[in-house]
Amino acid sequence: MADLIYLDYAATTPVDSRVLDVMRPYFADKFGNPSSVHRYGQVAEAAVDSARETLASVLNCRPDEIVFTSCGSEADNLALRGAALSMREKTGANWILTSRSEHHAVSKTAEQLEKYYGFQVEWLDVDEHGRVTPEAVKKALCDKTALVSVMYANNEIGTVNPIREIAALCRENGVLFHSDAVQAAVYLDVDVQTLGVDLLSLGAHKLYGPKGVGALYVRKGTPLIPHLTGGGQEFGLRAGTHNVPYLVGFAEALRLAKEEREARVSHLQPLRDHIIGRVLEEITDSKLTGHPAERLPNHASFVFKDVDGNLLLTLLDAAGFACSSGSACKTGNPEPSEVITSLGFSRDWALGSLRVTLGKDSTPGQVEAFLKVLPSLVEKTRRLT
Numbered sequence: 001m002a003d004l005i006y007l008d009y010a011a012t013t014p015v016d017s018r019v020l021d022v023m024r025p026y027f028a029d030k031f032g033n034p035s036s037v038h039r040y041g042q043v044a045e046a047a048v049d050s051a052r053e054t055l056a057s058v059l060n061c062r063p064d065e066i067v068f069t070s071c072g073s074e075a076d077n078l079a080l081r082g083a084a085l086s087m088r089e090k091t092g093a094n095w096i097l098t099s100r101s102e103h104h105a106v107s108k109t110a111e112q113l114e115k116y117y118g119f120q121v122e123w124l125d126v127d128e129h130g131r132v133t134p135e136a137v138k139k140a141l142c143d144k145t146a147l148v149s150v151m152y153a154n155n156e157i158g159t160v161n162p163i164r165e166i167a168a169l170c171r172e173n174g175v176l177f178h179s180d181a182v183q184a185a186v187y188l189d190v191d192v193q194t195l196g197v198d199l200l201s202l203g204a205h206k207l208y209g210p211k212g213v214g215a216l217y218v219r220k221g222t223p224l225i226p227h228l229t230g231g232g233q234e235f236g237l238r239a240g241t242h243n244v245p246y247l248v249g250f251a252e253a254l255r256l257a258k259e260e261r262e263a264r265v266s267h268l269q270p271l272r273d274h275i276i277g278r279v280l281e282e283i284t285d286s287k288l289t290g291h292p293a294e295r296l297p298n299h300a301s302f303v304f305k306d307v308d309g310n311l312l313l314t315l316l317d318a319a320g321f322a323c324s325s326g327s328a329c330k331t332g333n334p335e336p337s338e339v340i341t342s343l344g345f346s347r348d349w350a351l352g353s354l355r356v357t358l359g360k361d362s363t364p365g366q367v368e369a370f371l372k373v374l375p376s377l378v379e380k381t382r383r384l385t
């Protein structure tokens with residue numbers, strides 16, 4: 001992969017070598033089951049406890065408010081299904097309020113709750129920058145609302161939502177509020193007390209931790225029905241023997257993300273702004289997607305008119321650059337992304353989307369090399385489209 005420049009850190013990130021180092025002993029030497037009574041078990045249990053304490057300290061919550069899961073998607077599933085079912089049982093409320101720009105882990109779960117479980121979903125429109133406004137939430141809230149779910153930062157267009165204000169509105173109305181922070185946690189503050197959320201989803205592989213591990217913050221007293229039943233792990237909310245090395249790695253990755261956040265942001269934001277400025281200046285019929293200011297510091301995303309986005313990605317790959325047209329899950333899908341469409345772009349624009357996401361080790365040289373080839377590749381794609 002030495003001849004490829006990776007510009008797709010919103011899809012996933014490499015495991016930091018410091019993270020790998022702390023994970024390694026737990027695969028073989030310290031392989032015990034945390035539920036075992038003997039010392040193998042005790043060592044593993046201590047590692048899980050310590051990982052939980054690290055997450056709690058970054059999130060500013062209690063350790064027993066952290067539920068480890070197998071990924072960010074699972075955290076979203078547990079939050080939506082668990083809270084919706086439990087709120088309906090408690091109060092009879094059966095409406096779920098969510099936005100048109102959520103990750104599929106939220107939107108498909110909401111759709112399933114509607115189709116098979118008798119809930120009603122209200123989809124909040126986003127503004128032209130992909131933001132869910134507190135006003136829209138306020139208008140839609142009613143005494144039937146069981147749960148509101150609005151993501152912290154969008155993976156496709158980088159937009160950061162005003163979740164603090166939305167959380168405050170939900171609290172005033174006695175409604176649970178969940179936010180998907182899987183994409184946000186590496187660059188934004190995830191102090192759950194200042195955010196005021198009841199449920200917050202995290203995933204390790206977007207923040208230089210391993211794939212296949214995540215967590216859900218569950219504020220004390222939040223009613224939640226477990227979605228994986230079995231042993232009593234994770235306070236009875238999520239059964240399954242702990243993946244000890246991955247939990248250890250997740251905690252170290254999140255700890256480093258907080259410790260290095262300011263440095264990473266000040267490194268990446270000027271590079272991001274340079275990409276946005278040059279692309280809009282040098283490429284005709286190009287537009288930024290997402291919010292110009294309220295966006296993730298590593299995230300640049302565009303639409304180009306009359307461009308086949310997938311073809312552009314293929315040409316970029318051949319030229320040595322790994323980018324994305326939106327969510328990684330959508331690659332190969334000729335339909336325009338629902339998130340881009342929700343911004344109001346017509347099909348001739350929406351099909352030509354490009355997402356360029358930087359990582360902590362991205363360099364100005366890589367960015368320059370990319371900017372040098374992009375305009376001609378867009379033109380080439382236009383000729384071939």
Ligand SMILES: *Cc1c(COP(=O)(O)O)cnc(C)c1O
Binds near residue numbers: 153
């Ligand atoms: C990546 C991502 C997810 C899914 O996380 P996984 O750990 O890959 O399951 C959910 N929401 C957002 C916003 C994401 O970026």
